[in-house]
Amino acid sequence: MALNVDDTNFSHEVLAADRPVLVxxxxxxxxxxxxxxxxxxxxxxxxxxxxxxxxxxVANNPGVTSQYNVRNMPTLIVFKNGAPVDMKVGAGQSRVQLIKWLESHAA
Known part of the structure; x- marks a missing residue:
């Protein structure tokens, strides 16, 4: 199950993570x-x-949402070493496509 994050714990859970994070x-x-x-x-x-x-x-966390200029839902952003490295907007990806995309950032 995916962890829910918010404006208060985003820095700890995402930016300080020891592996790539998909938000x-x-x-x-x-x-x-x-x-x-x-x-x-x-x-x-x-x-x-x-x-x-x-x-x-996004409705309950305007700080992080505006910081990363998220305007459309869903928006998927991969963070690595505390910085955004890739993004996909929309729900057009299959399960297999998502796995390949995420594994390319985990390598």
Missing amino acids: DFWAEWCAPCLAMAPTLDELAVTLANSVKIVKLD
Whole structure:
């Protein structure tokens, strides 16, 4: 299951992480976000040794959301060594595509 993060613990959970972190910027009203949630929760378990997957509710966390200029949902940003290194916007990725994308950042 993906860990929920917020404006208060984002720095500790994401920026200070010892491995790449995928942040799922999502909203409760976003149907594509809700559709992707089971896949991301499953990948959070499957890829736990190489990639950390967290979720950030944009409605309740405007600080981090605006800091990374997130305007569309879902937005997936990979952070590595405390910095954003890659981003995908929208729910167009299959489970297999997400795994390949995440593994390329974990290598």
